[in-house]
Amino acid sequence: METKISRDMVEKWLKAWSLSRKLPMPVRYKSGFKIEVGEEKQKIRYVFSELNDDFVELSEQINDPWIYLKVCSSPDEVKGKVSEKWIVQPQGYMMYCFRPMKSSGTSLCEDYRIEHEEYNSTTVVKIIAESGEQASIGRIVLLDDLAVYDRIVTEEAYRRKGLAGFLIRELEKIALSKGISNNFLVATEQGKAVYEKMGWKLYSLYTSIVITEND
Structure with a gap:
């Protein structure tokens, strides 16, 4: 059974992810987080603990390639909220x-x-x-x-x-x-x-x- 997603847990995981990869610490972006990754095929990543209006609005504003949006949600739920310009990546699993x-x-x-x-x-x-x-x-x-x-x-x-x-x-x-x-x-x-x-x-x-x- 899935656990209620904690924004604080997601933030702590992201901080550790950044330390592991020698990247800047995540910063708050509305109800989510932003990390300047700086790679050719991953310039920025935005991470949200839930699929909400902030996530959907951001997906509508971005048209540049290699900016990743990530969310604690299923692919089918995400597909139903974003336009076809977005390509869904292989499913990931947060585990504890x-x-x-x-x-x-x-x-x-x-x-x-x-x-x-x-x-x-x-x-x-x-x-x-x-x-x-x-x-x-x-x-x-x-x-x-x-x-x-x-x-x-x-x-x-x-x-x-x-x-x-x-x-x-x-x-x-x-x-x-x-x-x-x-x-x-x-x-x-x-x-x-x-x-x-x-x-x-x-x-x-x-x-x-x-x-x-x-x-």
Whole structure:
């Protein structure tokens, strides 16, 4: 069952997201938030905790490409409120686990090693294969009483080996070492199944729309 969406929770997650990606902090924009991302194919992102008039009005005002509007709502609900100039992106899932995760008891094969890096309030954990290739990587940001997980990726050649689950638990150890067991992230369709096995639950559907370059 979905939980009532907290604007404060969305703001805290966005702050952690910005720290992880070394971007400016989010600023308030009406009932939502704005982040200057500055990338070629993501100039700005606006994030709203609910599908409301502020979101719809902004969608009508924007005509420039690569400005993302994101909202805690389903794709069908969003499609019904915005014009056809907007392209709906693959479904995202805000998820939470406000307790220690379920453990599978798996360990890392001796063919791999772990590396750590720290910046801002972020710790990066990498799993490196015997060949020296990066097999998996993820980040955790500790902000107040919340641990936010970000950009967790396992390379195609190393998938289905249990690396993602092991990596997430390594990130969790960092949070638990600071007494934090409130965990939060946005997952893809593929990642959602992995997190559910570890006890994560759906917080909200998360839909993104963007205008792309004209052909």
